[in-house]
Amino acid sequence: KQEVTQIPAALSVPEGENLVLNCSFTDSAIYNLQWFRQDPGKGLTSLLLIQSSQREQTSGRLNASLDKSSGRSTLYIAASQPGDSATYLCAVSSTGNQFYFGTGTSLTVIP
Amino acid sequence: DTAVSQTPKYLVTQMGNDKSIKCEQNLGHDTMYWYKQDSKKFLKIMFSYNNKELIINETVPNRFSPKSPDKAHLNLHINSLELGDSAVYFCASSQDVASYEQYFGPGTRLTVT
Numbered sequence: 001k002q003e004v005t006q007i008p009a010a011l012s013v014p015e016g017e018n019l020v021l022n023c024s025f026t027d028s029a030i031y032n033l034q035w036f037r038q039d040p041g042k043g044l045t046s047l048l049l050i051q052s053s054q055r056e057q058t059s060g061r062l063n064a065s066l067d068k069s070s071g072r073s074t075l076y077i078a079a080s081q082p083g084d085s086a087t088y089l090c091a092v093s094s095t096g097n098q099f100y101f102g103t104g105t106s107l108t109v110i111p
Numbered sequence: 112d113t114a115v116s117q118t119p120k121y122l123v124t125q126m127g128n129d130k131s132i133k134c135e136q137n138l139g140h141d142t143m144y145w146y147k148q149d150s151k152k153f154l155k156i157m158f159s160y161n162n163k164e165l166i167i168n169e170t171v172p173n174r175f176s177p178k179s180p181d182k183a184h185l186n187l188h189i190n191s192l193e194l195g196d197s198a199v200y201f202c203a204s205s206q207d208v209a210s211y212e213q214y215f216g217p218g219t220r221l222t223v224t
Contacts (some may be wrong), residue, residue, distance in 0.1 A: 032211075034212060034213060036215075038152075042217065042218070043115075043201060043215045043216055043217040043218050044201065044203075044213075044215040045215075046212055046213065046214065046215075049212045087152065089154065091154075091213070098156065098167065099144070099156055099213065100156075101146075101153070101154040101155070103151075103152070103153055104152055104153075
């Protein structure tokens with residue numbers, strides 16, 4: 001069964017700093033990997049979707065990479081802003097049409 | 112226009128009651144999901160429907176019964192509610208199974224007292 005782990009569980013950085021969030025998964029047979037953002041008391045907002053055949057995706061200040069062979073993905077956030085403060089979740093879809101979520105990284109960007 | 116909507120947003124009820132949560136998506140997607148997010152914020156899939164047919168049924172008590180009257184709707188009915196059912200329930204949809212981006216509803220916070 002697929003297991004998804006996110007490290008660190010919490011991260012606090014000063015505004016303007018570049019940062020990396022990590023996601024690892026145990027079964028490399030995936031269809032895609034998706035990064036989400038969740039604000040307190042809110043639903044999930046999709047940030048980036050990487051298909052299994054892709055190595056990375058970029059959207060604005062966000063860049064997500066995927067290394068299937070090592071079971072890892074990273075989300076890079078450039079020039080962080082206080083508005084980036086949220087919980088970031090990665091989710092992996094694998095065989096059997098299952099989606100597995102990581103435990104999330106709670107990010108705080110200090111003004 | 113809201114892509115994936117859920118009602119109600121908050122639900123407080125007593126143990127033993129039966130309740131329903133409704134979900135609708137206006138994206139024209141074929142696949143819909145129910146997830147449960149526990150107090151530790153861990154999201155776990157409960158059910159998935161594709162074209163009104165059940166395709167995923169995780170190890171969920173049979174007190175939980177999803178119903179999909181059409182492709183745009185996936186409702187969740189819960190019988191004999193228990194304290195442990197307290198959580199946030201999210202509905203989501205995707206264009207098709209597995210290969211496509213998921214879109215989430217705002218969630219329904221269920222509190223069982």
